[in-house]
Amino acid sequence: MTVLELRQYTLHPGRRDELITLFEREFVEAQEELGARVVGTFRDVTDPDRFVWIRAFDDMASRHAALTGFYGGPVWMRHRDAANATMIHFDDVLLLEAVGDGFSATSRAAIGKGRRGPSRVLAVVWTGGGAEPDTATVERLLGVTPVLARTAPYVNDYPALPVRDEQAVVWFASYTWAGEAAAAQERLAAHPLGQEPGLEVLELEPTARSALR
Template sequence: MMESVQHLKDYQVVEFRRYVTAGGELAHFVKYFDAYFPEAFEQLGAMVFGQFTERGRPNRFTWLRGFHDINARPIVNAAFYYGPLWKEHRIKVNAILPDSDNVMLLRPLHPEHGISVLPAVDPVTEERGAQGIVVAQIFAVKKGSEEDFAKQAEAAFDAYRIEGVHPAGVLVSLDVPNNFPQLPIRTDGPFLVWLGVVRDEATLDRRLAPILASAERSLVTGGLLRGAPERVVMDPTPRSRLRWLAGAGAGVSP
C-alpha cells in the first residue's frame, strides 16, 4: 500500500491553513477543493497532506500543505496562483472564502520525522471516502522556551500511543520571513502542534480524549506556555489523504 508513495517524502516546510467560509458554503468549498487542488500541488512538487472540516465550527476548513524546503514555497505558490487552474476557479472560490489568513508556517520537530504521506483515497476500494478523525493540539509556547517545551511535550505524547490512534506528526514554528507575501502567515508564534488520526468515535471519546486532557493540564503547569492549549477535532473531507487507513500508520513522529 505504501510503496506507491515512497517518492512523496521529505517535506520540511508545512503550512497549517485554517479558513473561514461564507455562511452555508462550507460543503461547496469542500467539493471545490477536493475536485480541483490536491493533484495540482502534487504535480508542482508540493503536497496536500490532508484537508478537513472542524467540529463545532460550521464555517471552518483546515488543510495542511507541504514543501520540500523554504525555497520551494514561492516557486510552487507562484506556479499555482499565477497558473491556469487557479485562474479558472479563483473567482467562485474566493467569493465563498472571506478569510484565509490564519496560517502557521511550521517544520517537523525532527527533520527525519515529518508528516508521512498516505496514499490518495482510492475511489474504487474506498467508496465511502476518507474515514477516521484527525486531532490537532496547538500549543502557544513562550518565546525562548521552545526546546524545553518540546522535551516536555514529547514525553507527554508517549501516552497517546494507544491502539486505534496513529501519530501523524509533531510540528514547530518555522521562524523565517514570509517569502511569498501574497499569502500572509501568522507572526504571533512560536507554536508546537501535535497531529494524530483516530480510528473512531469510541476511541476518541473513551480512550484518547482523557489522555489529551491530562497531558494538556500537565503541560500548562510547566509554565512554558502563553495560554491554554487549543484542541481541534476534525473530520477528513472525502479525498483527504490524512485519514484512518488500517495497516498504514499515519506517521512516524516520536
C-alpha cells in the same frame, strides 16, 4: 526537512461543502504537479464553518516556486472568485517544519493508506509562552505516535499569503474511528497540560480525498 502549512479558513455559513467540492475537484492535482503536496483536507468537527487543510513542501525554495506557479496559474485564476466567495478569513496559517520524516510516504503512523470510514485527526496546537510541553507526555495522552512539527525558522517569502507571527508546536495524531479521538481528548482535558491557555485541540474529520485520515 519538510515545510508544512497548517491552514484554517473561516467560511460563510453553510458554504463549507461547496468549497470542499471545488477544492477536491480542481486544486489537489494542480498544486501537486507544482510540488505542493496536499497532505490533508478536513471539516472541523466543532465548527461547521471552518475548513482546515495541510500542505507540504520539500523546502522553502520549493514552496516559493509552487505557490508562485499555482496562484499565478490558470487553475487558480479560473476558480479563485468561486473559492474566495466562500471565505471570510484565510490568514490563520502556521508555517511549520516537520520533526523527523513528517508526512512522508514511509510514515505509516501518519498516513492511513486505504483507510475509510469515520476516522479522525487531532491537531494539538501549542502556542504558549512558557516551556514547550514534553513530547513523550503528549504522545502518551494521545495514545498514538503523532507527527510533530514546530514553527519553521524561516522568513515567509511569499507575503501574498500571510502566516501567524508566533512560535508554535503542533502534534498531528490519526485515529481509525471517532471514539479513539474522543478518548484522547478526554485524557488531554483531565491532564494539567489540557488546562494551559496556549493549548488548542482541533478535532478534524477527513474529507473524501484526504490522504491523512
